[in-house]
Amino acid sequence: MLLSFARGPGMQVAALIMVVGMFWRLAGILLLRRRAAHAAARNPFGARLLGGAVTVFTRTIPRRTFWPRVAPGVALSYVFHVGLFIILFGGAPHILIIHEIFGVSWPDLPKGVIVVASGLTLAALIALLVRRLTHPVLQLLSTADDFLSWLIVFLPVATGILLSGETVGGYGTLLALHILSVEALMIWLPFGKLMHVALVFAGRGVLGYNFARKGAAT
Amino acid sequence: MNDVAKALRGFVADVGPGVALSLEACVHCGQCAEACQFYVQTGDPRYTPIHKVELFKQSYDREIGPFAFAYKFFGLAPKLTAETLLEWQDLVYDSCNMCGRCSLICPMGIDIAELVERTRHGMFEAGLAPADFLGALAEKERATGSPFGLTSENFGTLLHEIGEKHGVAMRVDEVRADIVPTISSIDVKTYPGSMAAIAKILNHVGESWSFRTDGFDADNVSLTAGDRAGQDAITKSIVNAAIGCEAKILVMPECGHSYTEMRWEAANSFGRDLPFRVLQITELMAEMIQSGKLRVKKVTQTATYHDACQVSRRGGATAAPRVIMQALGVELRELEDAGAENWCCGGGGGVALIKRAQPLRDKAFALKQKQIEAAGAATVYTSCSGCRQTLEHGGKAAGWKVTVASLLELVADNLAP
Numbered sequence: 001m002l003l004s005f006a007r008g009p010g011m012q013v014a015a016l017i018m019v020v021g022m023f024w025r026l027a028g029i030l031l032l033r034r035r036a037a038h039a040a041a042r043n044p045f046g047a048r049l050l051g052g053a054v055t056v057f058t059r060t061i062p063r064r065t066f067w068p069r070v071a072p073g074v075a076l077s078y079v080f081h082v083g084l085f086i087i088l089f090g091g092a093p094h095i096l097i098i099h100e101i102f103g104v105s106w107p108d109l110p111k112g113v114i115v116v117a118s119g120l121t122l123a124a125l126i127a128l129l130v131r132r133l134t135h136p137v138l139q140l141l142s143t144a145d146d147f148l149s150w151l152i153v154f155l156p157v158a159t160g161i162l163l164s165g166e167t168v169g170g171y172g173t174l175l176a177l178h179i180l181s182v183e184a185l186m187i188w189l190p191f192g193k194l195m196h197v198a199l200v201f202a203g204r205g206v207l208g209y210n211f212a213r214k215g216a217a218t
Numbered sequence: 219m220n221d222v223a224k225a226l227r228g229f230v231a232d233v234g235p236g237v238a239l240s241l242e243a244c245v246h247c248g249q250c251a252e253a254c255q256f257y258v259q260t261g262d263p264r265y266t267p268i269h270k271v272e273l274f275k276q277s278y279d280r281e282i283g284p285f286a287f288a289y290k291f292f293g294l295a296p297k298l299t300a301e302t303l304l305e306w307q308d309l310v311y312d313s314c315n316m317c318g319r320c321s322l323i324c325p326m327g328i329d330i331a332e333l334v335e336r337t338r339h340g341m342f343e344a345g346l347a348p349a350d351f352l353g354a355l356a357e358k359e360r361a362t363g364s365p366f367g368l369t370s371e372n373f374g375t376l377l378h379e380i381g382e383k384h385g386v387a388m389r390v391d392e393v394r395a396d397i398v399p400t401i402s403s404i405d406v407k408t409y410p411g412s413m414a415a416i417a418k419i420l421n422h423v424g425e426s427w428s429f430r431t432d433g434f435d436a437d438n439v440s441l442t443a444g445d446r447a448g449q450d451a452i453t454k455s456i457v458n459a460a461i462g463c464e465a466k467i468l469v470m471p472e473c474g475h476s477y478t479e480m481r482w483e484a485a486n487s488f489g490r491d492l493p494f495r496v497l498q499i500t501e502l503m504a505e506m507i508q509s510g511k512l513r514v515k516k517v518t519q520t521a522t523y524h525d526a527c528q529v530s531r532r533g534g535a536t537a538a539p540r541v542i543m544q545a546l547g548v549e550l551r552e553l554e555d556a557g558a559e560n561w562c563c564g565g566g567g568g569v570a571l572i573k574r575a576q577p578l579r580d581k582a583f584a585l586k587q588k589q590i591e592a593a594g595a596a597t598v599y600t601s602c603s604g605c606r607q608t609l610e611h612g613g614k615a616a617g618w619k620v621t622v623a624s625l626l627e628l629v630a631d632n633l634a635p
Contacts, residue, residue, distance in 0.1 A: 028284025029238040038485035040495065042534055059325050062249065065559050066323050069252035077247070136263040137248040146246050191285065193245045196326060203243040203327035206236055210329070214482060215534030217322070217558030 003172050006179035014183035021190025022198060042215035051212020052205040058218065059204045073131065076124050083121030084153075087114060087160065111164070118161045125154050145192040152188050155181035221344040222298050228340030228444075229277040229298075240333055241278045243326040244268055250320035250330055255561055256313040259581040267320035270309040271333040273302060274340060300344075307346050310337050312575035315582070316442070316475075316567035317527035322558065331532065334567075338444025347443040352571040356443035363455055365403045365439045370431040376406065377413065377429055384414035387421055392428035398465040399429060399499070400436035400456055400480075402473035404603040412472060412603065415630035416499065422633045423511050433459025436476035442568030453484045457492060465494045469502050472626050474528030474566060474602040481533060498529055499626050500601045504538035507545045513634035516547035522593035523550060523625075524586070524609065525560040526602030539601055539625055546632060551593045561585050563600075565608030583612035590620060597621045599628065 041048065062070050088094055090109035099105040129150055132138045159178040163171070189195060211218045219227075233241075248266060251257040256265040263269070276295040280286060289295045296302070318331035338347070347353035355365035362369065368376070374390050381388035389395070397420060405412045413429075420427040433456035440448030460468045470477045481496045497505070506512035523539055530536040536557045543550050555561060564582030569575050586609070590598050598620055600606050609622040 025242070025284045029242055030235050032233060032235050032238050032282070034234050034236075035232070035486060036489075038488065038491050039482045040485070040491065055327065059327055062323055062325070063559060065555050066249070066252060069258070070249050070323070073247060073249065135248065136261075137251045137257070137266050138246065140263040140269060141246040141248055141266060143246070196243065196245050199239065199243040200326055203239055203324075205327070206239055207321070207324075207327035207329055210236070211534075214532070216531060217536075 003176040003179075006176045006183065010180060010183050014186040018186040018189050021187075022195065025190050025195060026198065026202075037213070039213075041213045043212050048209050048212045051218055052207075052209035055208025055211070055218040056201055056204045059208075076127050076131065079120055080124035080128060083117045083124060084157070086117040087121060087157070090114060090117070091160075091164075115164070118157065118164070122154075122157055122161060125150070125157060129154075148188065149192050149194050152181075152185045152194070156185060221346075222300055222303065225273075225303055225340040225344035225346075226277055226281065226298055228343030228446075229274045229337065230281045231339070233278060233282060233336075236329075237332065237336060238278070238283070240328040240330070241271075241275050242283070243328055244275075245326060247325060249323050249325060250328075253319040253323040255315075255317075255319075255564070255582045255585050256578065259585055260578070264309060265313050267314070267330045267334070268328070270306070270314055271330065271337045273298060273306050274333060274337040277340070303341065303344055303346055306337075307341065307348070308575075310334065310341050311348050311352065311567075312569060312572050313578055314567055315527065315562040315564065315569055317562035318532045319527075319559070319561070322531065335441075335444070338442070339446055340444075342444030342446075347445070348572045348574070350573045352439065352443050352568045355439045355571060356445045356448055359435075359437070359439050360445060360448035360451060363433075363452060364435040365437055366407060368403065368406060368435060370434075373406075373429075373434055374431045376410075380410050380414050381417065384411065384418070386414045386417045388417050389420075389428040391431055392426075392463060395426050395428035395430075395463045396466045397425050397427035397469060397502075398460045398463060398467070398494075399427065399469040400434055400471055400476070401429075402471045402476060402603050403435050403437040403439075404473070404607055405471060406435075408607060409603050409624065412624055412626055415624070415627045416469070416471070418630045419503065419512065419626075419633065423506055428463060430456075430459035430463060432462065433457070436470055436473060436480060438476050438479050439568065439571070441475055441479050442571075449479065450487050453479060453487055456480065457484055457488055460494055467495045467497055467502065468492075470496065470498045472499055472601045472603050472606070472624055474526035474533075474604060477526075477535070478528040478532050498533070498535050498538070498601070500529070500538040500542060501535050503626070503629055504541040507541060512629075514542075514546050514629055515632040515634045517628070517632055518547070519597065520549040520551060520595050521597040521599050522553055522590060522595040523556070524553065524563060524590070524598055524600040524605055525557055526600065526605050527560065527562050527566055529601060530560060531558045539599070542625060542629060543599070546628065548599075551595045553589045553593050555589065561589065563605040563608040564612065565604055570604060570608050579608075580612065580615070583608065587612060587616055587618075595620070597623055599623050599625045601625045 091114045092108035163174045208218045251266040279289045279295040316331045320330040359365040377388045399416045477498045485492045564579045
C-alpha cells in the first residue's frame, strides 16, 4: 500500500511540485526588469559567452591562493557531491529507473564501489553537519533551510544504504521509505538551498559573463 | 515615509535578474569569509561578506522574491526594523572595502561586492551612512559636485596655480579637446602634483586635451556612501562636460571607485552608449607607450606594485601598470596575491572616510603591510590616491621605510625627450 503510493501518486505529485516550483522560482528571477548594459565591453560577445561557460567549470575549484583557508570544507563537499553522483548514476537500481523513464542506460558500477561511495557520502554528510554546528561562520549563516535540506538529503542516502544491505525491516517497507524520502527531497528542492542544482550554473555563468565583459579575472 | 520604509525602498528598487540570482543562490558555505580581510584578520564571523547583505536579502525575500507571498504569510523573513538597520551599519560600511575578493571565491558565482553596494543604497536612504566623514562628504558632493566643495571657479584657479608651481602649461575649458582628464578630490587635498603630472604628460605627447571645470571631480564619494542620486549627478556632470568639448577619451585619475563607476556604470546610468572612451590614467599611459606616442626614460630601481581593487579585480585593467613599469625598466617584485587576487589596502569602499573604523582598518592594513614588506622593495607604487593615502598613513604608523609613490608621477618625472 505504502509502496504503491510512493511509486504512483506520491511520485507524480512530488515531480509536479518540483517542476512547477523550479519553474516559478526561475521565472520570478528572470522576469524582473533588466537594465540594459551600455558600458563598452572590453571583450566581444563570443568571448563574454565563453567567459561565462568557462566560469561554470572553473568555480568548481577555488583559486590556489584560497586553498589553505578553505580546503577542509571544500574537500568534504567534494566527497559528498562526488559520492552522491556515483550512487545516483552508478547504482544498478537507479540506472534501471533512469532507463524506465528516459530509455537510456549504461553499465552499473560494482556493488562494492557503491557501498564505499555510500559510506563516504554518509560520513561526509555527517561531517558537514558537525562542521555547520561548530564553525563560527557557519553557525552564524545557518538557517532552518540548511538543516532541513541536510536532513532531506541525508534520508535518501541513509535509507538507500539500509535498502542495499536489507538489514533492517522488510524490503518493501524500506523501498517505500527510500522513495518517499526522495520525494520529500523533490518537493523541497525548489524552495530552499537545494535549488542550487540549477542556480549554481546560472550564478557562475552570469558572473563569468559579466566579469569577462570587463576583462576581469573570473 | 519613515527610515525603515526608505531603507526598504532603497533595497528593492532596481533589483534585476542578475542581483536576484545573487540573492537566491547562497548555500551558506562560508567560503566568502576566508577571502575577506576583515574576517581573516579578526576571526569575527560577523564580518562574513554574505552576512553583511542579510538585510537586503531578507527585504528581497519578503517584498519581491518569487516566494514573497509565502515569506510574508508565514513570517519566514523578519521584518526590517530601525534596530536591525542600526545593527548592520558597521557591517555594511566600516568592515567592507567593496573590494570584491569575496566575489572571486564564491562557488555559486555571487557578486557579493555588488550586493554590498546595493545594500548601502538602502542604508543611505535611511540616513545611516556614517556621518563622519563619509556621509558628510557625500552630502557636500551632492550639493556642490565635489566632496570638499571645490567650485568650478576655484578649480580653474587651482589648476593655474598648480601649473605655475610645477612649470606646466595647464589647459582649462578648451572649446574642443580630444582628451579630458578628471581628478580625485584626494589629489586636490593631498597630491596636487598628480594634476601637474597629467598635464605634463599630455603636453609632452602633444595631444589635444583640456581639464573641464564644469565636470572634474570624479571621486564619487556618493557611490561608496550609497547615495544613488548623488552618484548619478556627479557622473552625469562629468559625462556632459566631456560631451560638451567633443572628447574622444575621458581619463579617470589615479582613483579606484571613480574608474569602476565611470568605466562600467556611467553609460548604464546615462541610458545610452557614451560617445567617448573611458580610460584609467594607467590605461592611457600604457596605450600611448605601446603605440610609441609616449616615450619614457629608464629608471634604475626595484619596486613593488599595489593593485587598486576597483581598477584591477573589479575593473579588468591589471596589465596597464605593468606595461608602464616594464617600459620604465622598473624591476618589479610582485606582491603575493598580486593582480586580481590582491588584498585591499584597507581603506577602499569609503572605509578610509569612517573615523571610528580606524582600528579595524589598521588590522586590515596589517595584512597588506606584511606582504609589502615581504616583497623587499624600497618603493611601492600604486595608481589610486585613496590607496596611496591609506598606505602612507598605515606605513607611517608602522614606522615604515618603504616609500609609497604614484606611478603617474613616476612617468611624468621620466619623460624621454
